[in-house]
Structure formats: structure tokens, C-alpha cells
Amino acid sequence: MQKNILPIIKNGVQQRRYAQIIGWGKSLPSKILTNKDLELILDTNDEWIKSRSGINQRHIVGPKESTSTLAIRASKEALKIADISPRSIDLIICATDTPDYLFPATACLIQDALGASKAGAFDIEIGCCGFIYALSIANSYIISGIYQNILVVAAESMSKVIDWSDRSTAVLFGDGAAAVIIQATEKPTGLVSFVLGADGSGADLLIMPGGGSRNPTSIETVENRMHYLKMSGTEVYKFAINAMIKATKEALLKANMTIDEIDLMIPHQANNRIIENAIKSLNIEREKVFLNLEHVGNTSSAAVAIALVEAIESGKIKTGYNIILVAFGAGLSWASAILRWGISPVVPSLPWWKSIQYRYRRLRAKLRSFFKRIRRRIGSLFTLD
């Protein structure tokens, strides 16, 4: 049974709870598709893609990979860095637009693979803003005292919903995942403020029209290629710049901070030109903005998460840093969050016996899942009265 955690009490005084990131990990498929590769299958060229978007290459899942396999790999990394057992995870939130199935939730597949036997699990689907929305949910569960440890993972296999004959979208997206473990602490760190926004009047501007309850999959929806992502690029472009500026300003206002107090900005990695326009208007120094879209492309909900992990790994984040995350996307939607970094981003090397412990945990999770399936099969042989 899940334990609901009571407020932290010290000397009879209830301490305020904060939610800090204590582990992180990412997973990018090994297959890389460069702009030059795209020239062979589409009427496009490296120069156009680079100059219009800033993207040089993207990672693409292989036939045996899916959103859950990427998410599981990233989550295992995050658990290792956090150095906690999967069984101490209270909740798993997976942000994705490309779940393995319409149902069950991809978060449940992750829960099973990790052996997170005490965790609740659900997906959220809010386009490229998914990771920031999920962080805000995790933050709320933790500061309210409901949960102690939450896994937030954002994962996408965009290549599975891309129309590879549509040059205006195929060149922009890529696959990948990143995960963070968030834990309750008394240290004033974690989310300082966040902003969530939506404007469904622009729903048709970035949409996968087929396969849902509005247009269930049929020969007609497939023939009309409705199971692929459709985007009005120019409209989204205009919306994106304003959304980034507005969401950043609102998060600063809520946190009572100025842009000068921000040490690092991690924007949604969709298009260099959108980012350049927004940062010019926000008056934030270029060196404070982290970019990785050149080698990852737009990985939708996973983009800000992967960039956060890469910023940590490349030494761009230091203890005490104020980091602003900002995203926009399908919905239309936008989100931002100011994150105060609490722990040392330097990962100490693990003692030898830890790797044995991790292997044991993985094996235990596999066996547990296997025997549960067997037990269910045997149970199904006996009819109920």
C-alpha cells in the first residue's frame, strides 16, 4: 500500500516541503538521421533545414524500440543517480504524445519494467509542454505532503507519427526520452514558480487528426494520412515566439524575480529562429541559453527534459542556479517553470557492489512481472461462479 507522507515536523514546528530533483537520465536511440540522409528521401536540403530550423540531425527509434523502451532506459539512469530503489517511488508521471498504446498508459509499462511495485502511474498528453506540466504536478503532490518520491519521464517516438513524405514536418522532429526523480526536502529548492497555459482555439494548427474518438482509425483515415502529424508551420511559428515571451515573463513575475537573476534558460528545442527572437525580446544573454536541437531535433515533450539532462551533464548547471524552463506546442499550449537547483550536479562514481545491486533489482523486476503474468494466466483457466 502507498504511504501518504505527513508534513515534516521539527521541534514541534511544521517545516515547509520542497520538491528537488535528485536524479536524472536520458535515452537517445542509437540510429541517427542526418539532414544529408533526408536529402535522399525528400525534396529538401541540408542548407534549408539548418538555416530555417537550426537542426542538423535527429535520433530515430529502431524497429524494436518504442516510447516505453526509451522511457525505461532514461528512468533507470535517473534511479541510479538518485540512488534509490524503484520500490520507493510513489508515483510515475509519463509525458508523451506518442504512447505505446492509446491505452494502457505508458507509465504503467514503465512501472512494471522498473519494478516500482508501490507506485501509481499515469500519462499526460499536452504536446511539447508535457515535461513542464508533469513537473508542476509532481511538485504539487510533494509540497502538499502526499508523496515523497516521484519519477517524471518525458518520452517520444515522433518518427512513428511523422509523414515521411511531408518535407515541412519530417525534417523537424526526432525521438528520445529523459527522466528525473523528484524528492521531498526541507531545503528551499525546486520549483519557485510555474505557469501553465492553453488556447484550444488553435487545436487544428498542430494535430494528429486520425485514430482518436473523433476520427477512429478506418481505411478512409489511413488513406487520407490522418494518422500522421499535421502542422501549420507559419501559424505555430508566430504563436511560439509570443508564447515563450509571455510564459517567461509570467514565471518571473510569480517568482518575484528579474531576468537578470536567471542563470540558465532551457527553452523548448523546436527552432533556433523562434528561440533567437524570444531571447532578444526578453533581453537575456545568449550564453545563458542552452541549446541542443542541432543534434536532437524537436523531441516534443522530451525536448526540455533532454536539454535539462544535457545541461547538467555538460557542467552548465551549478548548485543554487535559477533555471527557467519554457515550452510551447500542440493544444495550443505553453508552460514555464523556474527551478532552483538544489544538489551537486556532479555524480560521484559508484562503488562496485552498486552495479550488482542494480542488476539484481532489474532481474527481480523482470521475474516479478513474469510470475505475475503466469499467475494471471493460470487464474484465467479457472472460471468464476
Ligand SMILES: CC(C)(COP(=O)(O)OP(=O)(O)OC[C@H]1O[C@@H](n2cnc3c(N)ncnc32)[C@H](O)[C@@H]1OP(=O)(O)O)[C@@H](O)C(=O)NCCC(=O)NCCS
Ligand atoms: C516549419 C518552419 C521551419 C518553416 O519555415 P518557414 O520559413 O516558415 O518556411 P515556409 O513554411 O514559409 O516555407 C518556405 C518555403 O520552403 C519550402 N519548404 C518547406 N519545407 C521545406 C524543406 N524541408 N526543405 C526545403 N524547402 C521546404 C516551402 O514549400 C516553401 O516553399 P514555397 O515558398 O515555394 O511555397 C517554420 O514555420 C517553423 O519552425 N514553424 C514552427 C514549427 C514548430 O516549432 N513546431 C513545433 C511546435 S512544438
